[in-house]
Amino acid sequence: xxxxxxxxxxxxxxxxxxxxxxxxxxxxxxxxxxxxxxxxxxxxxxxxxxxxxxxxxxxxxxxxxxxxxxxxxxxxxxxxxxxxxxxxxxxxxxxxxxxxxxxxxxxxxxxxxxxxxxxxxxxxxxxxxxxxxxxxxxxxxxxxxxxxxxxxxxxxxxxxxxxxxxxxxxxxxxxxxxxxxxxxxxxxxxxxxxxxxxxxxxxxxxxxxxxxxxxxxxxxxxxxxxxxxxxxxxxxxxxxxxxxxxxxxxxxxxxxxxxxxxxxxxxxxxxxxxxxxxxxxxxxxxxxxxxxxxxxxxxxxxx
Numbered sequence: 001x002x003x004x005x006x007x008x009x010x011x012x013x014x015x016x017x018x019x020x021x022x023x024x025x026x027x028x029x030x031x032x033x034x035x036x037x038x039x040x041x042x043x044x045x046x047x048x049x050x051x052x053x054x055x056x057x058x059x060x061x062x063x064x065x066x067x068x069x070x071x072x073x074x075x076x077x078x079x080x081x082x083x084x085x086x087x088x089x090x091x092x093x094x095x096x097x098x099x100x101x102x103x104x105x106x107x108x109x110x111x112x113x114x115x116x117x118x119x120x121x122x123x124x125x126x127x128x129x130x131x132x133x134x135x136x137x138x139x140x141x142x143x144x145x146x147x148x149x150x151x152x153x154x155x156x157x158x159x160x161x162x163x164x165x166x167x168x169x170x171x172x173x174x175x176x177x178x179x180x181x182x183x184x185x186x187x188x189x190x191x192x193x194x195x196x197x198x199x200x201x202x203x204x205x206x207x208x209x210x211x212x213x214x215x216x217x218x219x220x221x222x223x224x225x226x227x228x229x230x231x232x233x234x235x236x237x238x239x240x241x242x243x244x245x246x247x248x249x250x251x252x253x254x255x256x257x258x259x260x261x262x263x264x265x266x267x268x269x270x271x272x273x274x275x276x277x278x279x280x281x282x283x284x285x286x287x288x289x290x291x292x293x294x295x296x297x298x299x300x301x302x303x
Contacts (some may be wrong), residue, residue, distance in 0.1 A: 009207045011045050035091050037080065038108030041152055048101045049075060050144050052268055067164065069101055073118035073144060075214040078103050079127035081113035083149070088112075092124040101235040109153055118162055131196040131203060135292035138168060138193040138206065140228040147197035147265045158216040165195055171242060172274035173225075181244045181255060184212045184225050190238035191229025191265060200267065202230030203263040210252060238263040244277070260303065276303035 049067045069076070079090040093100055101118075115133070117125050120143075123136035130147055144162035169188070187209045192202020212225045229238070239261045243254035256278055265271050 027047060033091070034104040034106060035078075035080065035089055036106050037088055039106055040108040040213070041157050042104070043152060044157045045078065045103045045116075045160055046101060046157065047078075047103070047118070047162060049093070050118075050162045050164070052164060067161075070095060071143070072120075072142060074120050075102055075124065076116065076118040077124050077127075078259065079115045079117075079130075079133075080105070080107075081115070081130055083111040083113070085113060085129045085131075087127055090124075090127055102196050104210070107152060108282045111149065111151050113147070113149045115158060116162060117143065117195075117197070118145070124276040127265060131198045133195045133197060135193065138208065139210075140208070141194050142166060142168075142228060142232060143195070143230075145195070145197050145200070163200065163267045164228060167191075167231045167267055168264065169227050169238075170270055170271045170272040171225045171240075171241065171277075172272060173218070173224060173277040174222045174274060175276045175278050176208055177214055177223060177244070178222060178255070178278060179219050180246055180249045181214055182285070183214055183244040183245045185245055185250070185254070186210045186212065186225065186227050186228070186240060187243070188238055188240045188263075190228065190232075190236055190263075192232060193230065199233060201233040203232075213248075223290070229265060230266055235264070237261070238265055242277075258303065271301070273301040273303050277303075 023026070048069050050069055050072060051067070074095045075092065077090060077092045080088045082088055091103060095105075108181040113130050115127060115130050117133060119125070119135070120141035121135050121139050125136075126134045128134070143165045145165045146162045147158050148160075169186075171184075171186070189205070189207050191206055191208060192204050193206040193208055194202065194204045206229070208227070208229060210227045215223065217223065225242075238261070240263060242258045243261070244256040245252040246255055247253070257278060260273055263271060264274075
């Protein structure tokens with residue numbers, strides 16, 4: 001007889017790794033097929049919901065309090081580990097797959113670790129262990145996770161709720177962008193592009209670079225640019241160097257460069273810096289306004 005269990009995440013101590021990261025290959029695994037590790041027991045997971053979804057006031061799903069995973073992520077992966085954290089198997093699904101977020105597994109009695117990662121990136125994460133999960137190209141998007149170690153003794157269905165794993169940095173440019181500027185380069189250090197699901201924090205010191213295309217609207221009004229990271233445990237600060245590039249290539253020359261230091265980023269929090277990037281504010285002077293949002297949470301700063 002199947003039993004419905006609701007599982008909650010139990011936090012563990014963080015073990016930090018310090019290194020610069022290199023791009024990783026995609027993790028291969030069966031897509032939307034039963035996972036076979038044995039024949040004694042059949043279990044199922046339904047990872048269809050998230051907790052604390054609110055992030056942006058202008059995001060319709062967040063405003064409505066919608067907790068359905070499909071409204072936030074386009075990919076989900078499940079990795080299964082033995083009791084010594086050796087990976088046994090990983091499986092991946094895309095939003096277009098039938099029964100997105102549902103996994104059927106056959107296995108033998110025993111103790112297993114289960115890691116779910118849902119995100120919006122290209123490709124699938126690589127699971128070295130529950131405490132070291134990397135993403136293709138070290139690109140971080142809005143990401144949710146679940147980790148739990150369980151004793152499997154009988155057939156069961158498990159209902160899993162995922163938590164947000166990332167913090168978001170948002171730059172709001174209040175002045176109009178010069179028409180010579182085609183993209184923004186955002187280089188930042190102090191965060192992590194590798195995730196530790198056992199703690200819910202980033203676990204290496206990363207150097208991350210993202211490029212954002214300048215929209216046509218940015219030439220006539222204010223604009224904003226956003227990036228993600230896995231924050232470290234504690235009060236580790238980040239540094240951002242933001243360059244306004246003249247061309248569409250990554251090596252295009254920069255006409256304007258701004259540096260923001262001592263940036264606080266937290267899980268499930270937007271740290272927002274807003275100000276006049278290209279010139280002085282109408283009232284004179286230049287500075288960042290900073291705000292930190294609260295569900296997502298949002299922290300606002302002016303520059």
